[in-house]
Amino acid sequence: MRTLSAENVVEYLRETGRLPADAAATVTPLAWGVSNIVLRIEPAGHRPLVVKQAQPQLRTRQEWFSRCERIYREADALRAWQTLLPPQAVPEVVFEDRPRYILGLEAIRSDHVVWKQRLLEGRLDHLVAHTLGQRMAAIHRGSWRRPDLLPGAEDWSVFEELRIDPFYRQLTRVYPELHRPIQEVIDDMAAHRLCLVHADFSPKNVLVHPQGITLVDFETAHYGDPAFDLGFFLSHLLLKSLLHPAQRRDWRALVDEFLEEYEGGMPAEYATGIWRRAVRHLAACLWARIDGKSPVEYLTAPPLREFVRRVARDWLSAPPASVHKAVAEFLSRQI
Known part of the structure; x- marks a missing residue:
């Protein structure tokens, strides 16, 4: 499995057609928990998004593992929660790359x-x-x-x-x-x-x-x-x-x-x-x-x-x- 990072996520988005080949973007790692790689991407001329990839081993002192398929549950849960809560209460799902355990999400305002x-x-x-x-x-x-x-x-x-x-x-x-x-x-x-x-x-x-x-x-x-x-x-x-x-x-x-x-x-x-x-x-x-x-x-x-x-x-x-x-x-x- 290709592991995303701040160094290669823009290349990944270009390769998969989610960003134009010549698009420039800034990338900021986000500190959301211990179980995933979470990156905020702000492409020039395009709306920002958050890219999240599940990891099999969590970043804790003691060994802790969980199946990467949990990213599928997250995408489904976001869609379910949108039917229960007001607009903007949860991020929208922008794309799913299930073979790579990657989820693209609407980026919340940067001043949050x-x-x-x-x-x-x-x-x-x-x-x-x-x-x-x-x-x-x-x-x-x-x-x-x-x-x-x-x-x-x-x-x-x-x-x-x-x-x-x-x-x-x-x-x-x-x-x-x-x-x-x-x-x-x-x-x-x-x-x-x-x-x-x-x-x-x-x-x-x-x-x-x-x-x-x-x-x-x-x-x-x-x-x-x-x-x-x-x-x-x-x-x-x-x-x-x-x-x-x-x-x-x-x-x-x-x-x-x-x-x-x-x-x-x-x-x-x-x-x-x-x-x-x-x-x-x-x-x-x-x-x-x-x-x-x-x-x-x-x-x-x-x-x-x-x-x-x-x-x-x-x-x-x-x-x-x-x-x-x-x-x-x-x-x-x-x-």
């Missing part, structure tokens, strides 16, 4: 900001949280009992490779005593296949720009339990809050804004049981980002890491009654 960076700086935008609560609810509500919206959505192979194994099962390899509670979380998730799930709904995949907010990175999308999206996303917010202890009230308000919009967008009969399961996913995801295969890079202080382990262990054995209570407890505990 990755929301993760703002959160790490302690810059809390409540409108972003508000919008994301609405978007997640729209995805879950609009695809409820509709696996047909995404081809192959009930195949969890990539979800297993990129989430269940490196996050949840890895915890049981490091801490064998967690096998039973973690397996219960996995089994409960498998028993509640209810709607389309992004499974990488993370601040690093939220691009904020003057025209709004765009979600990216859909290769883990599947038909599953919406509680996973909630737990996964909230774990990112709570972990980043540890960097800004003086802003605890502001972080609480940010999370509450997201939860209020999500709850308001989900019919009551759909939400039954989601919150109980979401707390356990929150616990497992918090711990996995400390001791899983993809630990967060910004929590290096041993006291903070041990605090996360302690909270997660408590919640896996005796979860709080609701996500709201879990968030309040996390942000009020002494480290």
Whole structure:
């Protein structure tokens, strides 16, 4: 397989007829995650695009592999999400080169900001949280009992490779005593296949720009339990809050804004049981980002890491009654 790079991607686009033979272009590597090569191409006289190529081995310290065919799922998921969300909420698919595991996407404005960076700086935008609560609810509500919206959505192979194994099962390899509670979380998730799930709904995949907010990175999308999206996303917010202890009230308000919009967008009969399961996913995801295969890079202080382990262990054995209570407890505990 030809591996794309900043040095050869323009040549590839010319050879495949996607750029004129004499077209000049600037190329910028993008830091989207650890699993793909992602390049922004700005050709003179043509609209910019992003070219993404799946790689079999992820860029992590521990060995981590996933099938390159996941790029097919991403293309299908983008088309599915476009039927569920407002215009420009996700990038358009420009082209697919399936034999080479390459996807061409509409480029988001170059003046976008990755929301993760703002959160790490302690810059809390409540409108972003508000919008994301609405978007997640729209995805879950609009695809409820509709696996047909995404081809192959009930195949969890990539979800297993990129989430269940490196996050949840890895915890049981490091801490064998967690096998039973973690397996219960996995089994409960498998028993509640209810709607389309992004499974990488993370601040690093939220691009904020003057025209709004765009979600990216859909290769883990599947038909599953919406509680996973909630737990996964909230774990990112709570972990980043540890960097800004003086802003605890502001972080609480940010999370509450997201939860209020999500709850308001989900019919009551759909939400039954989601919150109980979401707390356990929150616990497992918090711990996995400390001791899983993809630990967060910004929590290096041993006291903070041990605090996360302690909270997660408590919640896996005796979860709080609701996500709201879990968030309040996390942000009020002494480290």
